[in-house]
Amino acid sequence: MLFASLSLALSGLATLASALDPIEVVGNKFFNKDGSQFFLKGVAYQLRPHDPLIDTEQCKRDASLMKELGVNSIRVYHVDASADHDGCMKAFDDAGIYLLIDLDTFDTYILPSNLHWNQTQHDDYADVMDTFQKYDNVLGFFVGNENIAHKEDSIAAPFIKAAARDMKAYRDKKNYRKIPIGYSAADIVELRPMLQNYLACGGETADIVDFFALNSYSWCDPADYKTSSYDMLESYAKNFPIPIFFSETGCNTPGPRLFADQDAVFGKDMINDWSGSIIYEWIQEENHYGLISYGPAGGDATNTDVEGGFTRKGTPTPVSPDFNNLKSKWATLKPTGVHKTDVDPKTLTTPSCPTSTSGGWWGIEGNVRLPSLGETMAGTFTSVPTATSDSQPQDSGKDGNDDKGKDGKDDKGKDKGKNAASKDMQITILGSSLAAVILFAAVAL
Secondary structure, eight states: OHHHHHHHHHHHHHHHOOSSOOOEEETTEEEOTTSBEEOEEEEEOOSSSSOSSSOHHHHHHHHHHHHHHTOOEEEEOOOOTTSOOHHHHHHHHHTTOEEEEEOOOTTOOOOGGGOEEOHHHHHHHHHHHHHHTTOTTEEEEEEEESOOOSTTGGGGHHHHHHHHHHHHHHHHHTTOOOOOEEEEEEOOGGGTTHHHHHHHOSSOGGGSOSEEEEEOOOOOSSOOTTTTTHHHHHHHHTTOSSOEEEEEEOOOSSSSOOOTHHHHHTSTTTTTTOOEEEESOSBOOTTSOOSEESSOSSOOTTOTTEETTEEOSSOOEEOTTHHHHHHHHHHHOOOOOOBGGGOOGGGSBOOOOOOOOTTSSOOOOSSBOOOOTTEEOOSOOOBOOOOOOSBOOOOSOOOOSTTBOTTSSBOSGGGTTOOTTOOOHHHHHHHHHHHHHHHHHHHHO
16 A cells, blocks of 8 residues: 555656756856756747736647747736646747746836835746746746936946846755846947946856846848947947847848848857847737737637737737747757756856946946845945956846836837737755655555
8 A cells, every 4th residue: 555655656757857957057157957048039928918928728839839830938917926837838848948937027127217126026926936946947037127217317236237146045044956047128329338338247156147148139131240230239248247149039020030130149249159040920910920820810709718909819820931040040049058967157257347337228337236135226326346356156956117018028119019918946946845745655554
């Protein structure tokens, strides 16, 4: 009886086992367990406003087609920390897909118009981390998305950095796997490269983001490496001390999309400094950025699976020719990168903290003191000395603006009608769970 109970229990535990190993950061790159470099080939995924990761059957259908497309990662903007995500997380894990998840919620954005970083925000971010840290296919967390989008918004940067600092401290205090924590920025020419440099400057590992990501739509057909300004983005990424990648990309003007920018991202022009890209977006909506649809626009308004005139559930059907264009493009791009043992983080230079210029977009003067938990914006920031370290080694193994639409993300320009529905402890758990099973079986006997 005891052995039968144990066999059944262990069989159940086996179904929860992860097929994917955690991705780790070394220097400015992501790596697989075997030491090979990991490049993101991702899509943005937000079928429902609050959480697309609670419908297991839908996740299975989507994950299957994503695998055919060549996807190895997805970005999810909003999740419900109290919901059960085991089914969807396993579906994506089985398909070889990692997830990047935003920690903020509809009520906890860091808003430049009302700057604060308080306990409520911290705890809501922590709830999301608590829920998802147990899944090995979680690649990273975002503390914000396009919080800085206007000329007067750069004053929010120290609060974003403070959020990353405190969530990294919380992660480490809880002895969670060192899941990297970063920020997703709007690609604003006037903020290049000040914002990315600021979030990585100062010389204190505990105070900087673990990665920097960019939502960029500057490569619109017809364009090339220079006319798109990707050459400038590459120049800013040279020897950057942390991983950098595109967290949204895929301009659809004039369309159909050819995804020629992927040749640059995964080719000789950018492969040494960039870690891939996430294409916006999975589902077809009013903005025509979708790679698939679940049916024609203008569905029955009484159907609970229809929001904003678009069906949010069903059999995913590729949008032609964009889906096949991306599939074909990615199939030809198989970057190998470098091996983890060949990376020396000490060769990477910590950027200088940028200073403000008269009339410019950047208003933070150097390495300012970061706000403490519970602090609100009052007056100006106070500069502090920069740490003396010349490099920023990384641990091995280790929307928020006034234009937000229903999805909580940016609704300007390219975002018109954008996604109306959006916006190692494994071993320890296994050991403790096994112990609990044995104890339960013994008691039952």
